[in-house]
Amino acid sequence: MIFHQFFEADSSTYTYLLASEQTREAVLIDPVISEVEQYAAFLEQHDLQLVYSLDTHVHADHITAANELRTRFGCKTVLHRNSGVVCGDIFITDGSAIRVGELLIEARYTPGHTNACTSYVVNGMVFTGDALLIDGCGRTDFQEGNPATLYDSIHLQIFSLPDDTLVYPGHDYKGRVSSTVGQEKRNNSRLGQGRTKAEFITLMQNLKLPYPKHIDVALPANKVCGK
Template identity: 65%
Template sequence: MIFQQFFEPDSSTFTYLLGCEQTRQAVLIDTVECDVEQYVQALASHGLTLVYTLETHVHADHVTGADTLRKRLGSKSVVHRDAGAMCGDLLVTDGIHLSVGHMDIEVRYTPGHTNGCVSYYVGDRIFTGDALLIGGCGRTDFQQGNAGQLYDSIHSKIFSLPDETLIFPGHDYNGNTVSSVGQEKQNNKRLGGQQSREAFIEIMANLKLAYPKHIDVALPANQACGNIAVKQSA
């Protein structure tokens, strides 16, 4: 499998390119609009055709490049059916498998950060979006967030995987790029060490986080799959 990780520093967002070596078909996970040219160049350098842009959720901190890539390259946008982005070309549910060349991509429904969060399980790795971060997790005080639901999602859909499964999150703010299920089960500051559900809910209720600085622009734009006109009128 061809694999490349991108990092957008303003929102500390990771985007992932996955490509099939045999068929040269590819997907991008959690694109950022301002980095579209980087993705196009990377696809060309690997000789890949973009089939899907996969969203882990409707983002509140950056605008997705899905609409721009769809118009430019003919790719299809994939979001969960409860994400609030009916503009998606493919609305997925838990347990759906996407076949891209010889790659099998399993959709795992992991709500709690938002009501429409999914993680994508591919081979030896899982792309967790904002549900599970390295050493932390997504906030639960916006977009139908629910701390108890997030705890259940992480334990049933991510921590249930083999310990050696690689974790690639949607963001990192501390210079990390990858973790593993075993490392997060042991060391995650909010969930590790067999943290109880009740204690986790208490932690999340007392974070006192600032209002997301890009949410008023990013959320309506992403509900339209990153449509530029919606972004500019917001």
């Protein structure tokens, strides 16, 4: 498997490229519109064909590159069916799978940050979007957020994976690039150490986070795939 992690500094967003060494087909998870030239250069350098663009959810902090990539490369736009977005090409649900050469990418529905949050599992890795972050999780105070739902999603869909599963989040604000399921179960400041659902709900309801700085631009754009 070919793997590369991109980073967009303004929103501290990670984008992930996964590709088959056999077929040279590639997918991008959570692509950012400002970074399209970087993706294009990597694809050309490694002789890869982009076949899918996957968004883990409808983002509020950056504009997706989904439509730009579809226009430029002819790839399919993939979103969860609960996203409320009508411009996608493929709408997945829990347990859906996307095959790219020898890679089988499994979708696990992980709502709670938004209604459409989906994590992707492949080859001992899980791409968690904004559901589970390194030593944190997505906020639950806007965009259909629900702390009880997020708690269940993370425990049932992510913490149920083997402890050595590598966790690749949608963001990190401290320069960390990955974690493991075991590390997050033990050490996550919001969810680790056996924190109960009631404790988690109380914590999330009292975070008093600032209004997302890009939401008024990003959210409307992402509802039309970044057009």
